[in-house]
Amino acid sequence: MSQSVEELNQLRRQAVELRLAGTTVKDTAARTGLSAPTITAATKAYRQGGWDAVPVGPRGRPKGSTNTTAPAPAIAASQPLPEIPELTIDPARRTHLERLEAESLHIMREVVAEADKPVMLYSVGKDSAVMLHLARKAFYPAPPPFPLLHVDTTWKFRAMYEFRDTIVEDYGLELIRHVNPDGIRQGVNPFTHGSALHTDIMKTEGLKQALNEHGFDIAFGGARRDEEKSRAKERVFSFRTAEHRWEPKAQRPELWNLYNARKRRGESIRVFPISNWTELDIWQYIHKENIPIVPLYYSAKRPIVHRDGTMIMVDDDRMPLNPGEVPEMRSVRFRTLGCYPLTGAVDSTATTLPEIIQEMLLARTSERQGRMIDHDAAASMEKKKQEGYF
Amino acid sequence: MSANITTPTTGGMQDESDRLIAGDIDAYLERHEHKSLLRFITCGSVDDGKSTLIGRLLYESKVLFEDQLDTVAAESKKFGTQGGNIDFALLVDGLSAEREQGITIDVAYRFFSTDRRKFIVADTPGHEQYTRNMVTGASSADAAVILCDARAGLLTQTRRHSYLVSLLGIRHVVLAVNKMDLMRWDESVFDAICEEYREFAQGLGIESITAIPMSALEGDNVTTPSTNMPWYRGTTLLGLLETLKVEDEAALEAPFRMPVQWVNRPNLDFRGYAGTISAGSVKPGDAIRVQPSGRTSTIARIVTMDGDKEEAIAGDAVTLTLADEIDASRGDVISTSEEPAGSADQFETTIVWMHEEPMLAGRPYLLKLGTQTVTATVTSIRHEVNVNTLEEAAARQLELNSIGVCNIKTDRVIPFEAYADNKGLGGFILIDRLTNATVGAGMLHFALRRADNIHMQAVDVAKPVRAAMKNQKPCVVWFTGLSGAGKSTIANIVEKKLAALGHHTYLLDGDNVRHGLNKDLGFTDADRVENIRRIGEVAGLMVDSGLIVLTAFISPFRSERALARSLVAEGEFIETYVETPLSVAEERDPKGLYKKARRGELKNFTGIDSPYEAPESPEILVDTGAMSAEQAAERVVAELRKAGMLEGPELD
Secondary structure, X not given: OOOOHHHHHHHHHHHHHHHHOOOOHHHHHHHHOOOHHHHHHHHHHHHHHOHHHOOOOOOOOOOOOOOOOOOOOEEOOOOOOOOOOOOOOOOOOOOHHHHHHHHHHHHHHHHHHHOOOEEEEOOOOHHHHHHHHHHHHHHOOOOOOOOEEEEOOOOEOHHHHHHHHHHHHHHOOOEEEEOOHHHHHOOOOHHHHHHHHHHHHHHHHHHHHHHHHHOOOEEEOOOOHHHOHXXXXXXXXXXXXXXXXXXXXXXXXXXXXXXXXXXXXXXXEEEOOOOOOOHHHHHHHHHHHOOOOOHHHOOEEEXXXXXXXXXXXXXXXXXXXXXXXXXXXXXXXXXXXXXXXHEOEEEOOOOOHHHXXXXXXXXXXXXXXXXXXXXXXXXXXXXXXXXXXX | OOOEOOOOOOOOOOHHHHHHHXXXXXXXXXXXXXXXXXXXXXXXXXXXXXXXXXXHHHHHOOOOOHHHHHHHHHHHHHHOOOOOEOOOHHHHOOOHHHHHHOOOOOOEEEEEEOOOEEEEEEEOOOOHHHHHHHHHHHHOOOEXXXXXXXXXXXXHHHHHXXXXXXXXXXXXXXXXXXXXXXXXXOHHHHHHHHHHHHHHHHOOOOOEEEEEEOEOOOOEOOOEOOOOOOOOOOOOHHHHHHHOOOOOHHHHHOOOEEEOXXXXXEEOOEEEEEEEOOEOEEOOOOEEEEEOOOOEEEEEEEEOOOOOOOOEEOOOEEEXXXXXXXXXXXXXXXXXOOOOOEEEEEEEEEEEEOOOOOEEOOOEEEEEXXXXXXXXXXXXXXXXXXXXOOOEEOOOEEOOXXXXXXXXXXXXXXXEOOOOOOXXXXXXXXXXXXXXXXXXXXXXXXXXXXXXXXXXXXXXXXXXXXXHHHOOOOEEEEEEOOOOOOHHHHXXXXXXXXXXXXXXXXXEEHHHHHOOOOOOXXXXXXXXXXXXXHHHHHHHHHHHOOOEEEEEOOOOOHHHHHHHHHOOOOOOEEEEEEEOXXXXXXXXXXXXXXXXXXXXOOOOOEOXXXXXXXXXXXXXXXXXXXXXXXXXXXXXXXXXXHOOOOOOOOOO
16 A cells, blocks of 8 residues: 555556557556556546546545444555455445346246256245246246146145136146146045155155156256255256256356256256245345235234144145144234145234235244254255255 | 354344334335345365354354254254354255265355345365365355465465466455464464465455454454454454445446347247346447357347346346347357457367366367357367466376366357456356266467468369269278277278279278377377377378278277267268177287286276277177178178268269
């Protein structure tokens, strides 16, 4: 930091002159000793405000600014002019949601450009809602050039089925519903077979069947890296063997925005376009974009019973009640949606999106806790994924 | 919560948010919606406290929910290294195998946000064997936090990480001098490390570096200013990360570039080009040029579902329509017309090798750059860079995690830009053609101008003329198979039969090639690839001269046979697989080579300690178990006749 402000401004003026004379940024940097961003900033200042805009004022905090500490002393790397980060909010031209949206659109288009037969796994929940909205944006004015696949366990909430059918109709989409016929034949249900076996047969096996049956080579999924630790390490393009297994040790490196979608016959890829979104991003985006979601996310009076410390909604008469048990009407909502006998409700009065977000931010209990399938061991999700669950 | 947290402060970074969340959620949402996004990478080994640092950032920004903290508290007791206190590192290490070994072996992405900004952290391992993971994490980062242990100062790995960060072109570097608590918060320790680092970083050309003394374990200067280091008057790490410039001004001001990702054609009235803008900005009315075709037009509309846009900038995913009906497809680049991207087919690059199977010069790989995928061959490895000392050394091949400066050649001219100017058109990945694995990543430096300067000599006497004079269609009959399968014997008989029919032939085999053209080559994988490449080139020239060329080499690798095939025109390569079970070939053993190999006197012998990759769909298959050499040769001649090779081409 050996330069005076006047010396610096002299260099800035010289840099702008060089740039105007057609000198490259690199050569200008070499001749003035200024860094590339400084040269760019000075040139931009000139273009917008003429020569008066080129010099910078004396360094240091403006008087009266409070609550900020002084900038860190920077080390000059290549030249004796340090870049001092100014402690103001960077006027970035794109917000975090805009950057996330652009990344998701890019991923979806890569898939459609490179896949033989893509499909979107549609679970009817809020993440699926966002994913579908992004797909409509990515291919607009064309409709999403792939069908939706709903692997149905037959135990979803009735409101989910109604919502699904409305969406498909409103947007003119193709929906494939798949139910594992073996599961139906064996009468698999979450009450007598337990959550683990039910999920394995109806969801994991059902998904594999549907993918094999239709020959889909790339399937979009709505998983996010912030949901769970093993997902934090999964690639956006997650390669699966012909047996649908995920091999965490053999993941392909993913650099820049270059995705390798090549595979051999029988192998497939799961693609997670909203990998980098968090739960808050999802809600915020639903709010900003006015995306329709299943009403179960909003609070209402619903009939619930208590099971193992969780509130379960009695959604139809298949729910076995204990002798003398009467469902209680209670103001509840759901933070995640799945099979109704496996999805816990939370007490809530939130009837608008801002209220849901408020509740979520105040609640401080992580999202997946409402889902009973994750309650096993800490590494249970990793194991399920290796077996082909999602 | 059962665990004893040493510094339960949130440092006020979220206090205002908390007030808004509880009191005015709409105001909170409004503010949160306009946050920017910073992606950064943390480098350093577990011993430097990297996971602890990230765990603390997550904890203090309240990303951790109570049930997760409970899990971590329980796991801290089981695996933790902090004697019952919360081991923040356990929050960050994801896969179970890693948790138990106490190391991080992959790239993990973490998310947190403050009042000002949302952050995505790529947490990458520090050891040298994970160079590829670090490069992966660094490729999409806006900033890098390089941790170093104040007790140890700059280590080899600090230098390696700094080199990789500069190689990937990360604009902001933060040197986090950690564990100051163990050095009595001593200012002179910090100053000495900064001084040493400044000198080192000078050589790397890193633009902006900031050094911060901290203790991730105690929380000093992570989110709250340290009271233990009053001599440091700079900002905290989080304070810095909140204020670094996210967007690359230079990229926004650069000439407009958009690789075409997908052509949107829902009906005859609409033709849109979807893609992500890699540099510059674009407005309706701008003059553009489609590369490589060079056709020009103007932008008609920037179409989105939310209505047409006035302007789009680098990073935006858009759909463009053009004023004229010109053709563009996936892989093409739409550029500003006055300053289009460069076009070339030979480049100097730096390649980071990411696969256990080494990179071999001469072997073709798929190269994906922007939205185009082409075949590329490394023509030479100029040198390998020692990532620890930055010294350059000669290399025949690149091993896993090696970095080398290489010349590459693509099979066609592609639009590109130098990586330093535009990551989107200068960064590429290499894909193995057989396994489809991503085996390498690279950065283009510049085009080797040879493609522009050396024009093929236009000749008046062309191949069809020469072929007509010989009354045949020139081709390569490429015999492949195990040693002792009978390739040379059969090729020899085929040549005699063709000569008897009046055809012009030439037989290339080990005897006339290994002793002359290729006498400098041995039997390593790299040399075998080069051997076949040269034979392929010579065979290509002979085909051009009008000959029917017979080659008899083991040529065990599919990718090299594919390379030889690519050197001649479609239909001129006749792969002839001489199939013999290994046991039969070994029993014949005409030159006694199998016996030598079995005794270990001959290394890399195909079928014994080096693989033979059988052709998947050869043009001709002869099974020498079922027929004699004479019968096999007759079969080959019959197939050549059937393919029309034994009659001259029709001339106009």
